[in-house]
Amino acid sequence: MRKLIVTVVLVxxxxxxxLPLLWVVWSSLKPGDRILGAPWQLPAMNDLRWSxxxxxxxxxxxxxxxxxxxxxxxASLVILLPISAMAAYxxxxxxxxxxxxxxxxxxxxxxxxxxLVIVPLFxxxxxxxxxxxxxxxxxxxxxxxxxxxxxxxxxxxxxxxxELMEAAMIDGCSHSKTFWRVMLPLARPGLVVVxxxxxxxxxNEYSLALVLNNSxxxxxxxxxxxxxxxxxxxxxxxxxxxxxxxxxxxxVLLVYWFFRDRIHEAMLAGAIKG
Amino acid sequence: xDRRGRTAFIVSFLAPATLIYGWFVxxxxxxxxxxxxxxxxxxxxxxxxxxxENFKRLFGDQVFWQSVGHNLWLLLVCGVVTVALSVGLxxxxxxxxxxxxxxxAVYLFPQVISLVAVAVLWQFIFNPQGLLNGGLRLIGVTxxxxxxxxxxxxxxxxGAAFVWYVLGFYVMLFAAGLQSIPExxxxxxxxxGSKGMHRFTRLTWPLLWSVKRVxxxxxxxxxxxxxxxxxxxxxxxPDRKSEVMLTYLYEQAFTDSQFGYATALAxxxxxxxxxxxxxxxxxxxxxxxxxxA
Numbered sequence: 001m002r003k004l005i006v007t008v009v010l011v012x013x014x015x016x017x018x019l020p021l022l023w024v025v026w027s028s029l030k031p032g033d034r035i036l037g038a039p040w041q042l043p044a045m046n047d048l049r050w051s052x053x054x055x056x057x058x059x060x061x062x063x064x065x066x067x068x069x070x071x072x073x074x075a076s077l078v079i080l081l082p083i084s085a086m087a088a089y090x091x092x093x094x095x096x097x098x099x100x101x102x103x104x105x106x107x108x109x110x111x112x113x114x115x116l117v118i119v120p121l122f123x124x125x126x127x128x129x130x131x132x133x134x135x136x137x138x139x140x141x142x143x144x145x146x147x148x149x150x151x152x153x154x155x156x157x158x159x160x161x162x163e164l165m166e167a168a169m170i171d172g173c174s175h176s177k178t179f180w181r182v183m184l185p186l187a188r189p190g191l192v193v194v195x196x197x198x199x200x201x202x203x204n205e206y207s208l209a210l211v212l213n214n215s216x217x218x219x220x221x222x223x224x225x226x227x228x229x230x231x232x233x234x235x236x237x238x239x240x241x242x243x244x245x246x247x248x249x250x251x252v253l254l255v256y257w258f259f260r261d262r263i264h265e266a267m268l269a270g271a272i273k274g
Numbered sequence: 275x276d277r278r279g280r281t282a283f284i285v286s287f288l289a290p291a292t293l294i295y296g297w298f299v300x301x302x303x304x305x306x307x308x309x310x311x312x313x314x315x316x317x318x319x320x321x322x323x324x325x326x327e328n329f330k331r332l333f334g335d336q337v338f339w340q341s342v343g344h345n346l347w348l349l350l351v352c353g354v355v356t357v358a359l360s361v362g363l364x365x366x367x368x369x370x371x372x373x374x375x376x377x378x379a380v381y382l383f384p385q386v387i388s389l390v391a392v393a394v395l396w397q398f399i400f401n402p403q404g405l406l407n408g409g410l411r412l413i414g415v416t417x418x419x420x421x422x423x424x425x426x427x428x429x430x431x432x433g434a435a436f437v438w439y440v441l442g443f444y445v446m447l448f449a450a451g452l453q454s455i456p457e458x459x460x461x462x463x464x465x466x467g468s469k470g471m472h473r474f475t476r477l478t479w480p481l482l483w484s485v486k487r488v489x490x491x492x493x494x495x496x497x498x499x500x501x502x503x504x505x506x507x508x509x510x511x512p513d514r515k516s517e518v519m520l521t522y523l524y525e526q527a528f529t530d531s532q533f534g535y536a537t538a539l540a541x542x543x544x545x546x547x548x549x550x551x552x553x554x555x556x557x558x559x560x561x562x563x564x565x566x567a
Contacts, residue, residue, distance in 0.1 A: 003369065003371075006366045006369045006371075006373075007371060007373045009362075009363075009366050010363075010366055010367070010371075010373035010374055010376075010377050011373050013363060013377055013381075014373065014376055014377050014380060016438070017377075017380050017381060017383055017384060017438075017442070018380060018383075020395055020396075020399060020405070020438070021383060021387075021395075023395075023399075023405055024391075024395055035398075036398070036401060036403040036404060037403065038408070039403070039404055039405045039408035039409075040405070040408050040409065040412060083290040083291045083294070084291060086287040086288070086290065086291065087287065087288050087290075087291035087292070089287065090283075090284050090287045090288050091288075094280070094283075094284050096284060102288070102292070105295075105300070106291075106295065108299075108300075108303075109295075109299050112303070112544055113495075113498075113499045113520075113543065113544065113547070115499070115501070115520050115523060115540050115543065116303070116306055116540045116541065116543070116544050117299070117302035117303050117305075117306050117540075118523075118527065118540065119306070119309055119527050119533050119536055119537045119540070120301075120302035120303075120305035120306050120309055120537070121298070121302045122527075123533075124297075124298070124301070124302055124305075139294070139298060140298055142294060143294050143295060143297070143298030143299050144298070144299065146291055146294065146295050146299070147295075147299075150291065174279070174283075175279065175280065175283035176283060176286075176287070179287075200386055203388070204386075204387070204388035204389060204390070206388070206389060206390050206502045207501055207502060211524075211528060221388070222388050222389075222390040225388075225390050225391065225394055226390060226393075226394060226506055229394060229397070238398075241394070245391050245394060245395065248387075248388050248390070248391050249387045249388065249391050252386050252387055252388070253383060253386065253387065256382065256383075256386045260379070260382070263382070263386075264382075264446065267443070267446065268446065268447070268450050
């Protein structure tokens, strides 16, 4: 009896999680005017509107936003990961006067919400002529991911034994060669976890992009989607919007599915340490 | 020679991260304090030092206090609902079975998809013609509410979307907390005749102390920083009945160009979060399960 109740509760919550997501998927294949007209109706199997995806991609500009998101996320990670690894490595393995202080300063950003600095940041980018540009958004994304990335990678480097470094140095490696050839490859699991984690976060990021990037050719996906709720409402054709929702959700769900065990671990480690 | 090599190495490895961080994080942070003292409208550089004027205005600003109230309401209601549901589900997951494994596989889906997708999705669930009202009509409710259009229900509807979004994370947290309690503690309790509700209130709940502390801190940070959900679902409406601190800040800064006042709002938001966090650390200052020496 008890077991039955537990199972029923679990099944209810599985539905609560999945039903809204499935609704988006099946709605994206329906004629646009039937999505709100008959929300519970499944799409007719002989009339699947794949054209909604085409409409979203080209007419509604989701294709452009998609590529902007790909470029911004990839560029941010390509810049972020090496420079954070370098800093984390030095802070973990080369103590110097003031290194503890510097470490504390690097952690500072995790203590305050980005909205605290959003106005100064807006004007900083304006002065640098980086406002409303992809390089501007990348710079900000790198800067505001440094704290977390250095924090996590620092843990990984700390766990690597010093003997490895010393052995490499005795073999004639310079400090930097030791890092690139020996220590960085050993920290690869850490780089993968942080990369996935930060990558998902940046792919989804909304607030900074909303404030900083406004013109249609510079919008990322999280900006492009709500844009559709405005442009489509006069035709009450929601097909492209729901197709757009699938386009923004699918890549992260895919990545999550492949790395879910590591993501679980990382989230728990972060939560319990932090 | 080696020392100089070491110093050069340290400097060159720290330089890129430090420069970017200093420029885009530390500098704007310091400026935020400065900006909050300016009377500054529009995009011109014409700004004027006014001391604490913005903060005086903040104290008298009814909309600000109303939005703080909405944040606190969300914190309280969503917090209680989230913690209750996630503790319950964490227990249910312990039983395992196929349903347990399935829920484990999917419960973080809402958390990893974009908050924008969550907001738009729930906007359409709560749409007068949406999934929810469609369902209510199917079971015979003739006049279902308009949810986001109803001043009394809008904030609650946003709260429901919020709980859907965060729940998986807290289930994961409490499930890990339950797992960290050694099995023999439960066996010993069972021998002493403690089970069910008694075991939960006397044993499990106090032993979850450290997880509860993490959960509450996360809830404060999450709820006090809620922006995208409200901004996309209701824009703070109708009639500011779901306005929260950050949507009000956004409106002041980027709709009304009141940059000085908006920065003061940001500082106010930060102070509220800090005060709540300190309060929580005070409440959770001592682990009740470890005796004082």
